[in-house]
Amino acid sequence: MEDIAILGVGMHPWGKWGRNFVEYGTVAARKALDDAQLEWSEIGFISGAITVRCGYPGYVAGSTMARALGFNGTQVASSYAACASGATALSVARGQILSGACDVALVVGADTTPDGFLAPNDGIRTDDTDWLRFHMVGATNPVYFGLHARRRMEMYGATQEDFALVKVKNSKHAVFNENARFNKEYALEDISASPVVSDPLRLLEICTTSDGGAAVVVSSLDYAKSLGVDNPVRISAIALNTPTYPDPLIDLPYLATDSSANTVPNEIGFKESIGEHVYEEAGIGPEDVDVAEVYDLASSMELDWYEQLGFCQLGEAESLLRDGSTSIGGRIPVNPSGGLGAFGEAVPAQAIAQVCELNWQLAQQAGKRQVKDARIGITANQGLFGHGSSVLLRR
């Protein structure tokens, strides 16, 4: 598939601002348009990532943002894929561009989140596993993170200190990110002093819920050239994977895994398949990647991604972390933005924010958190109910 160009990116800083999500989306969109040196009236298609926590305007995020920017007849769509919504919205925009339906598109996601645990919307729904896992078990999102972290300790000898060191590393990166919610550099002692949320994971290792917004302006390579942009950061591949039956790993929001009683699980697991998809589509391998932004809902999950994206073999993630390979300055820096640990979840904006960060990295505009000579970057993200996503960027 042909590449598309990134013409501009923008974010509204993450925080707990308590304002209308539309405001964050509009700020991010205007910054992305300014970065692209384009007017809103020049955008052929707006692709919104849906939030389910802000009422009807959230369900129709694309048109909500279009109205805030000023209805002008532009084509619109809105996408939902839980935490992967932003990648889905980007993929919809890419489809419009590569089919020739439009030359240039605006992708935007924003959220206003409640405090505390993310929880299902009100009501009684005994046929909804997301409702059932809370009601019948009390299985919050961190419970699933804790189950996998404990399993990682059992399988590979990971320690609580390894998980804490992920947070230490990412907090160092976040010091230089004005869009991150938390800019404080944490030491190991800070993390071990924070309370356990879901054993073995502590409060500082589990991402919080935040308000924020992110936007990207993308176009065909020809359109970019017509603007005089000859060497843009390009999107070379997007994955929007579902799992393959039977998936043997317990994952939210389910009460049980599939059964492998009569069918052998795929050799390549669900999360591994996400990276495989973009590597194949872009015609590269994990050894070619210079920088990654991965979905660290908990610090332990970042270690899983090192292996799932092929940066090291199973069981080697802790060494990769400890030898500094995944810090800025190392062989394959991961989460130079500070990751979700420094941002918190603003669900529909998160996958777009990952693309913003890699755009800055590949355009050599990342300031003090710049990964030297970064040319190829990968994002990884997962939304509940079977939404795996990844975006591969290069320059």
Next chain:
Amino acid sequence: MTKDTKIEVPAVEGFFTIEEETHLIGGRFKKSGSYCFPKSLGGSDPDFPEDEIEEVLLSRVGKIWSYTNSAYPPPPPFIAAEPYVPIVIAAVELEEEKMVIIGQVVNGYSVEDLSVGMPVEVKVGTLYEDSEYRYLTWMWKPLFEEQKQDKN
């Protein structure tokens, strides 16, 4: 004891039997032979289109695949006891069904009492109660009490 005066009912019908030898109620796909839990909410094997699900009782005993807890009370629709006692949760692998099912661990156990591979059986336990009813859910109970002793 108040325990005798309250009526025990499942918090949601159709997930487990209430008897001394409690079973989880699952589904078995007639053609593929694979299982699911809950019985009506399982994913399908794409190689067996239009497979039918029959209701089956799942194995009572399994081994802990992993475990954790929730130090803070989960939000609604969970109904947390007051004062809240941290719930412990285990993901348990059933050998015959080759699947992992999550559930709370019965009262009285903490994460320190558990280990990966520990055998457990399914029980019913109180999820919450009001003046008339005790609402039940399935819970995992470590099978060998001596293992708890060893850990102490």
